[in-house]
Amino acid sequence: MTNEVINETEESEQNETSVAKETNTENSVEIAEETPHLQETQPSAAEEKQNSNEMDFGAILEEFEQDQISYHPGDLVEGKVVGISERGVLVDFGFKSEGVIPVEEFTTPEGEVAVQKGDNIEAVIRNIYSGDAPPILSRNDAINRKSWDEIEKAYNGNQPIKGFVTGKTKGGLKVDIDGVEAFLPGSQVDSRPIRNLDSYLNTEIEAKVIKFSRKRNNIVLSRKALTDEAINAKKTETLNQIGQGYVIEGTVRNLTEYGAFVDIGGIDGLLHVTDMSWGRLQNPGD
Template sequence: MSIKDLNQTAARVAENGTIVASESGQGSDVNPTLPEDFGSLLNVFEEKSSSITEGEVVQGTVVSVTDQGVIIDIGYKCEGIVPREEFANPDGSLKVNVGDRVDVLIKSLENSEGYVVLSRSDAVRIQTWANIERAHAENKTIKGRVIERIKGGLRVDINGIQAFLPGSQVDVRPVRNLDSFKGKEIEAHVVKFNKKRSNIVLSRKSAIEQETTARKTETLAKLDEGYIVEGQIKNITEYGAFVDLGGIDGLLHVTDMSWGRVQNPAEVFKVGETVQVKVLKLDRNKERISLGYKQLTPDPWSVVPELFSKGQRVRGRVSNVTDYGAFVELGDNIEGLIHVTEMTWSKRIKHPSKIVSAGQEVEVVILDVDIANRRISLGLKQIEPNPWDTLTERYAVGQRVRGKVRNLTDFGAFVEIEDGIDGLVHVSDISHTKRIKHPSEALKKGQEIEAVITNIDSENRRLSLSIKDLEPSAWDKFFQDHKPGDVVRGRVVRFANFGVFVELAEGVEGLCHISELSKERVGKPESAVQLGQELNFKILKMDAAQKKIALSVRAVSSREDRDSVDVRSYTNNEEAMARLGEIAGFTGLSASSKESENK
């Protein structure tokens, strides 16, 4: 009760001897209907006033606002005053109105003007420190407003008291732009404080984690597999999206977003978007939740057996092109794959994009329908006839063809004679006379060549070609031009313990047995002839099938001998014959031959 109220009450008591309510609307501490003398009332008021002391925080009522300050009735014998600026907003307006109840600190019981000196800011400061201490002790959050960014974090104002929020404690995830928090009101835990030094350290991260844990526990208790729940897209990656279900995130995998193909999850969902999803799997121990979005709609594959069958021709639109093939959309969320090997009968495709492109309409043949694995295999090349099936109608063994060398391997060269048809020239079929170890010694990739077809195998898609068969071999020509009994000129090229090898023409060699080198007995071939020596030899025997030629020096040593020699006597002398392998060097010589050559 203020002095004003007390004076008004006293006047009424004097008038009718009864205590009534004051005009200010504030009731007295005694029942107004009970008659009591003014002395008793005054005693009660003085007892209450004497209990108010300086430094105490009390609650009062705003009774008026003057130029001097805000006048507050705190129930003392005189009213108190608070400077206007302590209630002023940044724009100059006041935060309080007449009749508001506010907490203030009593700084002095009376000033020169008869007012109790009060402070709103000091009262708030004391209460704030009490709240900070209580929040720290009970691990509760406290509210504050971010003032500015400083070194290492943010400065936060808690009702006029400055606190420090480290950058690492701003959020559960690293924050790149701390300036974005400026001016925002936050809730944080008090990590530590020192009132004497006015030092307060906060953690918003801890508060978020505490709230998240509580929400997570509550959410997990309500979830179960098969439930349809609502959540918010929190993050999007290349493999899916994380959905916040309330304190816990669930993974919506890209394969569960749509029954069709999803190349980029960001094209389907946006961060912050609210979606309904189905709980597919729930692991409470590991706190892992798998979600599905497509499961909320019917599965289009349920009607695939009715719509598509093997061998059927269908049309579709190319939806995606990859390194291994192209996906074709056959219907709503139904796709098939044209593997790169099924695009053309030709084996040379650098990339499927050389054949088809995204958005292109194509006609394809269904090669296989796998409902269990949700796969439809398609073929593009099957729209056209297989060139291998009619190969024998266009080509025959012995026919000369032209083509381009497409590839070189260790065993030969692949030659394209038409689109989709490659033939192999084996390394042994490149030359009659030269010993070729690798096709690159005679051919180059991209080179136009002529060859002869030696074999056609349409069933296994094999075509054999030969370059050397374009011309007769040196052996064939020699056997055409010569016969047993002819005398020919030859050069000694190799020694063996059983005779010498003689070059008769380029690529053609014969064997002169040691017994045919001279009329006299010869122990070693080197004692009768020299390497590189040219001599006349008489052909004793010729075997075209095995490419053997038997020679004799002794048979041409004299005219009489030449006339009298009977070549038939040598026809069964196998030792006098030269084998193809021995002459060309494609097979190993006998141990004795090698020993002779080493010598």
């Protein structure tokens, strides 16, 4: 009887051991099945680094494309001179390739090139291509555009502007305003009639813009507008300082058979021939 109990006990322990082994075996199988899945879902350090680099390059490319400015013919741009050759002056203005300005635009009358590598300049895009050809720029167009802007500003603000008289033309003078040609009619040169305009050649003058049309390339100046303002101011001052019986000095401006016109400070006074001398004068020129 005792042996039977012992045998039953041993069999029970063996069964429990067998069950435990089977349980461990099943758990091992489950872990083994799950492990490959975990290995597939978790990339290696090298793969993570590669993916990170691809994301970085993609972000850089996207940022670069966003930073690119769209340029068109006629745009005014700023750039730096990066090279000078017989082909022209190379200018980096932020485009994918440097722009080219004809070297003639920087050449002085003496034949010297008045630009250096590293100079910052403004230019206008004349042509820009989608291929590999470099954009064509113009510095003269940029100067011309800025000059027009200044002239328009002076016209709208009724302000004087300076120019250089370059020559005579029919009815007046040609005036250069920073590369833009303007016309000064002979009747607008001075408040007093000017018979000989040669004295104004190759001189700098100040005048007002009385007519302006960028579309028609038409600018008309008046120096008389400024001289009239000065004369009127002086006239007002003179009238406030003189009265009947005052002794004043003046400059003879014109002689006629009945007397002389004398400028006494913005005002022309008539000195009659009968008041020129104690004696009788036949001719005021005497």
